[in-house]
Amino acid sequence: MSSGRTHDRITLWALPLVVLVALRVTLDGWLTAVVCLGFMLGGWMLGPDLDIHSVQYKRWGWLRWIWLPYRGKIRHRSHWSHGPIIGTVGRVLYLSLWLSLGGLILVDVLNGSQRTALSWGDLAEGLSWVLLTYWPWWLALVVGLELGALSHYVTDWLSSAIKRKATRGKRGKTQRKPRLKRRSARRR
DSSP: OOOOHHHHHHHHHHHHHHHHHHHHHOHHHHHHHHHHHHHHHHHTTSGGGSSSSSHHTTTTTTGGGGGHHHHHOTTTHHHHSEEEEEEEHHHHHHHHHHHHHHHHHHHHEEEEEEEEOOOOHHHHHHHHHHHHHHHHHHHHHHHHHHHHHHHHHHHHHHHHHHHHHHHHHHTTTSSSOOOOOOOOOOOO
16 A cells, blocks of 8 residues: 555646646636646545545644544445545545534524524525536536545555565465365265
């Protein structure tokens, strides 16, 4: 398995390729920038290794405590953390829960101090308008997040495969133990 520094380097080295492909697909510099932002966030902040005490986990600084329940429930390198699409969706939904909770607390505090008369209906209506109006931007961000996490998955899979192959090559045929046939418990 690759180290956190290796994953960071691969994310940085792959960025020019992501820029070229995103620009070719979107034909828009701003959408390309959003894809690249998502790629960097997916590789450095919202990557699959948030389920362990990793470099990505440490980057959250004093907010890293929000990932403790995630770390407690998700087994490392399971399909829930290192699975394409499902891992990224799970992390984004988990972070969205925390952001929603923070937003609810903020609205309650503002309503309690009589600074605003926001209602939950207004908030939901505004959020749906933002999501529907700016859907290409959200899609670009999600694609970038998944590409950043995908670079991590592929690196882990390749490094594990190379290590397995190297281990098999070192053992050789002469060092393998012969298999013994099991004798039947019954005697004839």
